[in-house]
Amino acid sequence: MISIQNLSFSYRKNKPLFEHLNLQLEAGHIYGLLGKNGAGKSSLLKHMAGLLFPQGGSCKVQGFDTFRRQPAFLQNIFMVPEEFYLPPVHIKNYLSTYAPFYPNFDRKAFGSYMEEFHIPQDQRLTEMSYGQKKKVLISFALATNTKTLIMDEPTNGLDIPSKSQFRKVIAAAVSDEKCIVISTHQVRDLDNLIDSIVIIDNHRIIFRQNVEAVTEKLCFKTVSSIDDAGNVIFSDSSLRGHTVITENGGLEHSRIDMELLFNAVLEKSERITQIFN
Template sequence: MINIQSLTFSYRKNKPLFENLQLRLEAGHIYGLLGKNGAGKSTLLKQMAGLLFPDSGTCEVMGYPSAKRQPAFLREIFLVPEEFYLPKVSVKRYVGTYAPFYPNFDEGAFYKYLKEFEIPKDQQLTEMSYGQKKKVLISFALATNTKVLIMDEPTNGLDIPSKSQFRKVIAAAVSEEKCIVISTHQVRDLDNLIDSIVIIDGHKIIFREDVQTVTDKLSFKTVSRIEESTDILFADSNLRGHTIITRNAGNEQSKIDMELLFNAILTNHKPIQEIFN
């Protein structure tokens, strides 16, 4: 679905942001692109959407070179950017203007999403708060029914109830034909949503595994005393005790802690990666 091969890109000459980057993403998954601010997440998403062009290497989406932005490519991909502009029109006028670009747009689903997000459908877009505008754009993105949906920091500006609603509507939207890529540095917002993890740090992809493989190989638990556990790969202390990651040596079933895993990969990458290799 998305195939990036030997991609090199730089904003400034002789200072590559990405160098020889390799990544392949398949349909039927919700990918979480995780990383700190400035890690290169937005740049990578813009490469996929054809808004930035590789210096060398290739980025293909559904078999189309994304940089060429062919009509057949554009009608099957939608990007929800972190920063966006919405015109001074009503919601209805916005839909009437932009929906025709997407042949599979479902107007009924769009207004259903608006209702779930508690957004008035007759309001002018410029009269809305940032969070309300973000919900309108997310609703429109889902209603396009494109094969590739890319979201850059979509939970920024959403309150806690809206983040929960966001996870519900995204989970319901996934299908075998769709590839959804969501980037965030607010890792906990993607708990119980994504099924594959891509972590980017230092402008490189340092971890790429599906959630099932992670829970097969690693165990996540909370203990009162660290001394009670052996083979600890990472630990974080809090008021409840110590949350730890260990090698899953006994086929234990544990719930993945996305934030704990993210911090573990950033601080103790090598021994964890060796388990997966």
């Protein structure tokens, strides 16, 4: 579905953002793209959407070179950017203008998503708050029924109930033919949603595993004393005690803590790599 090979890119000379970056993403999954500020998450998504062009290597989506921006490619991919603009028009006018670009657009599904988000369809976009506009754009994105859906910080601007609604509609939208990639700093918003984790750091992909593989090899738990936790790989202390990651030698079942895993991968990269290799 998405094939990136030896991708190199920089905004400034002698300061590469990507160096020979490789990544393969398949249909039927919701990928969480994680990384520190400035790691290149948004730039990588823009390469997938054909908004940035590789300076070396290739980026292909559904077999298309994304930089060519061919109509057959553009009608089957949609990106929800972190910063967006919606024109000052009525929602129905927005649909009549933009929906025809997507042959599989489903107006009935759009209405259902809007109902789920509690957004009335009989108003102008300028009458809405930022969070409401974001929900309109997410509803539109899902209704396009594109095979590739890319979202950059989609939960920014959403209140707590809306984040729950977001997880619900995204989970319902996944199919064996669709690849969804979500980049976020708010990793706890995705804990129960994504099934594969991609972490980018130091110009390259340093971690790429599905959630099932992670929970098979690692155990996440909270203990009162680190000494009682066993072979601790990484820990974080709070008022509740110590949240730790240990090797899962006994095939113990645990719920993944995405934020803890992210920090562990960054700080204990070599040991994590050894475990998964």
